[in-house]
């Protein structure tokens with residue numbers, strides 16, 4: 569079992585579509601993979617991503633967390649945590665020894681957490697089991 573995917577209808581599974589200078593002929597429907605998640609698969613993927621993250625409230629000083637920065641993830645060992653009613657600041661040392669701090673708004677920020685050995689496989693399995701409880705439309709089966 570795996571997260572449910574279907575052939576990309578835009579490129580018919582080839583992963584290639586009309587050519588442009590920036591991305592070549594990579595299909596935007598599937599990012600060149602040729603397949604994409606079904607509705608059910610996408611909901612299970614959200615579940616999986618969520619299970620690999622922590623909320624701001626769960627982060628403690630000394631934790632290693634990944635902060636999403638412009639399309640990438642910067643890992644820091646947290647040494648700064650501050651929040652007010654509508655903003656939060658999280659900061660820490662990056663792998664290269666540089667201090668990095670991120671300030672954001674809202675209370676729903678989430679950060680990548682370090683997974684222990686074998687945990688990824690367990691979380692994927694849990695997401696697959698969750699997927700099996702969903703209808704084709706990605707809703708909980710009654």
Ligand SMILES: [Zn+2]
Pocket residue numbers: 576577578579580581582583584595596597598599600601602603
């Ligand atoms: Zn495609």
